[in-house]
Amino acid sequence: MKLALSPEEVAFRDDLNRFYRTEIPQEIRDKVQYGLDLTRDDVVTSHKILNDAGLAVPRWPVEWGGKNWTPMQLHLWEDELQLASVPDPLTFNANMIGPVIAQFGSPELKQRFLPATAALDIWWCQGFSEPDAGSDLASLRTTAVRDGDSYIVNGQKIWTTMAQWADWIFCLVRTDPNAPKRQAGISLVLFDVKTPGVTIRPIKLIDGRHEVNEVFFENVRVPADQLVGEENQGWTYAKFLLGNERTGITAVGRTKVRLAVAKEYAAQAKSGKSTLLDDPRFAARLAGIENELLALELTLLRVVANSSEGRPNPASSVLKMRGSELQQAATELLLDIAGPDALPVGGAETASPDWAQRTGPSYLNFRKTTIYGGSSEVQRTIIASTILGL
Amino acid sequence: MDFELTEEQVLLGATVRDLLARAYDQESRLKTLETESGWSREVWSQLAELGVLGLSFDEEDGGAGAGPVETMVVLEELGRRQAPEPLLDAVLLPGGLVRAVGTAEQRQRILPEVAGGARLLAFAHDEPGSRWPDTEVAVTAVADGSGFRLSGVKNPVAHGDCADELVVSAVLPTGGTGLFLVAATAEGVRRTPYRTYDERRGAQIDFESAPAELLGGPEAGDASGAIAAAIVAAQASLNAEAVGAMTEALRLTSEYLKTRKQFGVTLSKFQALTHRAADMYVSLELARSMSYYATAALADGVTDPMIASRAKLQVDRSGRHIGQEAVQMHGGIGITTEYPVSHYVARLTAIGRTFGSDLEHLRLLADRVAGYGLAEL
Ligand SMILES: Cc1cc2nc3c(=O)[nH]c(=O)nc-3n(C[C@H](O)[C@H](O)[C@H](O)COP(=O)(O)OP(=O)(O)OC[C@H]3O[C@@H](n4cnc5c(N)ncnc54)[C@H](O)[C@@H]3O)c2cc1C
Numbered sequence: 001m002k003l004a005l006s007p008e009e010v011a012f013r014d015d016l017n018r019f020y021r022t023e024i025p026q027e028i029r030d031k032v033q034y035g036l037d038l039t040r041d042d043v044v045t046s047h048k049i050l051n052d053a054g055l056a057v058p059r060w061p062v063e064w065g066g067k068n069w070t071p072m073q074l075h076l077w078e079d080e081l082q083l084a085s086v087p088d089p090l091t092f093n094a095n096m097i098g099p100v101i102a103q104f105g106s107p108e109l110k111q112r113f114l115p116a117t118a119a120l121d122i123w124w125c126q127g128f129s130e131p132d133a134g135s136d137l138a139s140l141r142t143t144a145v146r147d148g149d150s151y152i153v154n155g156q157k158i159w160t161t162m163a164q165w166a167d168w169i170f171c172l173v174r175t176d177p178n179a180p181k182r183q184a185g186i187s188l189v190l191f192d193v194k195t196p197g198v199t200i201r202p203i204k205l206i207d208g209r210h211e212v213n214e215v216f217f218e219n220v221r222v223p224a225d226q227l228v229g230e231e232n233q234g235w236t237y238a239k240f241l242l243g244n245e246r247t248g249i250t251a252v253g254r255t256k257v258r259l260a261v262a263k264e265y266a267a268q269a270k271s272g273k274s275t276l277l278d279d280p281r282f283a284a285r286l287a288g289i290e291n292e293l294l295a296l297e298l299t300l301l302r303v304v305a306n307s308s309e310g311r312p313n314p315a316s317s318v319l320k321m322r323g324s325e326l327q328q329a330a331t332e333l334l335l336d337i338a339g340p341d342a343l344p345v346g347g348a349e350t351a352s353p354d355w356a357q358r359t360g361p362s363y364l365n366f367r368k369t370t371i372y373g374g375s376s377e378v379q380r381t382i383i384a385s386t387i388l389g390l
Numbered sequence: 391m392d393f394e395l396t397e398e399q400v401l402l403g404a405t406v407r408d409l410l411a412r413a414y415d416q417e418s419r420l421k422t423l424e425t426e427s428g429w430s431r432e433v434w435s436q437l438a439e440l441g442v443l444g445l446s447f448d449e450e451d452g453g454a455g456a457g458p459v460e461t462m463v464v465l466e467e468l469g470r471r472q473a474p475e476p477l478l479d480a481v482l483l484p485g486g487l488v489r490a491v492g493t494a495e496q497r498q499r500i501l502p503e504v505a506g507g508a509r510l511l512a513f514a515h516d517e518p519g520s521r522w523p524d525t526e527v528a529v530t531a532v533a534d535g536s537g538f539r540l541s542g543v544k545n546p547v548a549h550g551d552c553a554d555e556l557v558v559s560a561v562l563p564t565g566g567t568g569l570f571l572v573a574a575t576a577e578g579v580r581r582t583p584y585r586t587y588d589e590r591r592g593a594q595i596d597f598e599s600a601p602a603e604l605l606g607g608p609e610a611g612d613a614s615g616a617i618a619a620a621i622v623a624a625q626a627s628l629n630a631e632a633v634g635a636m637t638e639a640l641r642l643t644s645e646y647l648k649t650r651k652q653f654g655v656t657l658s659k660f661q662a663l664t665h666r667a668a669d670m671y672v673s674l675e676l677a678r679s680m681s682y683y684a685t686a687a688l689a690d691g692v693t694d695p696m697i698a699s700r701a702k703l704q705v706d707r708s709g710r711h712i713g714q715e716a717v718q719m720h721g722g723i724g725i726t727t728e729y730p731v732s733h734y735v736a737r738l739t740a741i742g743r744t745f746g747s748d749l750e751h752l753r754l755l756a757d758r759v760a761g762y763g764l765a766e767l
Binding site: 129134135139158203205207281282285339341342344345349351363367368370380 | 651
């Protein structure tokens, strides 16, 4: 056993740290650090800077812009990125559809989409969930019927994150309604969200903001060469893709930064004769969250340090579940530090600081993290069945 | 001991419940929340007609002379329906202070109009950077002829945006904290209204030498005791509203588990979920018991901050548990504004942080824990 990084790893880490902090605009990193909304431009700008330096898609095959890094190097790349409050490379591109096309797509599809996906010249959104197909994704009903050299797509998706900003959608559709198993009749298709017959309707979330959408398809004509891999094999690709999504939600680095910010504010918050940070009960709660976060980080590192290529690690469910819960714990802590100042929302010109006014909506919004990307209940089921054999 | 409601109290609850059910369906409630004030004048007059606004005022002040139990019953119904009308903020809390501290003349001038729905009050007490228990007041009062002038900042002031008249705490020229009446439109009063994260409204109020009338007349002394007592009563009201909100959040969740299908069956077939709904029920009943405890103590004439904190600590913890579980078990739909459960969660979150949060109630209780052996009612 050995805790320390090798000198090469330390140098690697320090290089990344320097790059992130000098090349990504401070203004964008400040927004991430203090939980302000990013514009579409902010995400694109940051993503493009990373991509130009070969740092947007290191997990991809080398041929398509990836790096042949060790799992530890990949971890350091991500951890430093989060600690420097750099926005994640757009997850739909970098972690979801990109790796799937690289692994399962035809040579033409790779050529057509991978460079643009890595560069975020195409903004992708994920069309998987449907009103009646949430946790039970395989029950999805959107159909794609072959008509000459096209598919005709009909149906509805829901919870499509940032569809309003997206150029293209990757979509699970049912191509064989008569397949013996529900999972067997599903395909993965790609199309432009501006294709005739696509309608995007916003859904307002609890924090009053527009982040997710309903997307309707009415006789949408999708060229058949925009099918990924083989017809009716979409479920295999979806499982591959969702495995990548899950580990991405752990966000240990982001939660660490959030806790550091919480300390900053708690040290300013008056409580009785001293500050909140000096209140032993508050400090105990903060220390408790910090320690759970360290336990999670070490679990992550155990996975990273011992991971053998390709094999999905069942511990990824531990990371998703606890990672999302700790994100929630940190946003709740910030809300409590804000105290009564959390009440106004967008009340400029009042004595309540802006950061405090963001904590209520942000806490409420973060309830999502234990729901999306495989809910905590789904993760427990995976642990119980695949690890414990129950 | 008796924890049952009388027939009249049950009837009162049912009447308010009917009124609110007629006034609000999901759609009309959402529409109302979008209006500037965020609540309905029409529903307000209906509540006034029913006598709900004056319920807790004395009969000679235009009220019904009812007690804390009736107040609890009504607030539970408001919580259940998440009716946004500011009964606590605009009537019970500031009106209760006028009732407790005001002169006979002041009470008769103000309270009948409040009971009738024509005049709205707000209690302006919190100041920037202050947390419960906020006993240190920085707004100052200087004597000016027969009246006073106030200077300083109050924020947040719940429903301060719509108030006609403010009940303001300020440092008396002779020391101690006084309560003052200030017309919201008076010269030297500047209001900055805003929405809150639980879709209510509030305002910051800046006073710049604003004309004020001392509540209780020239002889009135330090009002700190009255303020503390009013907050204890307000905590009980919030507990009741929270219990109503939790009841409905649990009902919505149970209903959803019985109807939502995934994997070919309703969610109610998954024991992992039904047992958690059962735990929510446990939390609800504990909260209800503590809400009754706080109300019953008030009804007995006991105003004890320790009882208030005990009750609110449990209610806040139950509210957190039930709110978080309700969203989680609804999945994505639970965090949309169109679906009601999110509103219950937002409101429970805010109640849990109004007039003291978990941390602050625990602090108060922990500081005293060495002083007694048995924890007794
Ligand atoms: C903010 C947000 C963004 C999202 N972004 C996207 C996106 O971009 N693209 C996309 O395709 N989808 C997206 N999703 C959808 C997300 O993946 C689904 O919400 C998720 O799969 C859960 O489905 P559901 O909401 O229908 O809940 P349901 O599946 O109806 O679940 C309701 C509750 O029941 C539980 N449950 C369900 N089945 C079981 C079981 N067998 N055992 C025990 N408990 C169970 C769930 O865990 C949950 O608590 C997003 C969701 C949110 C909230």
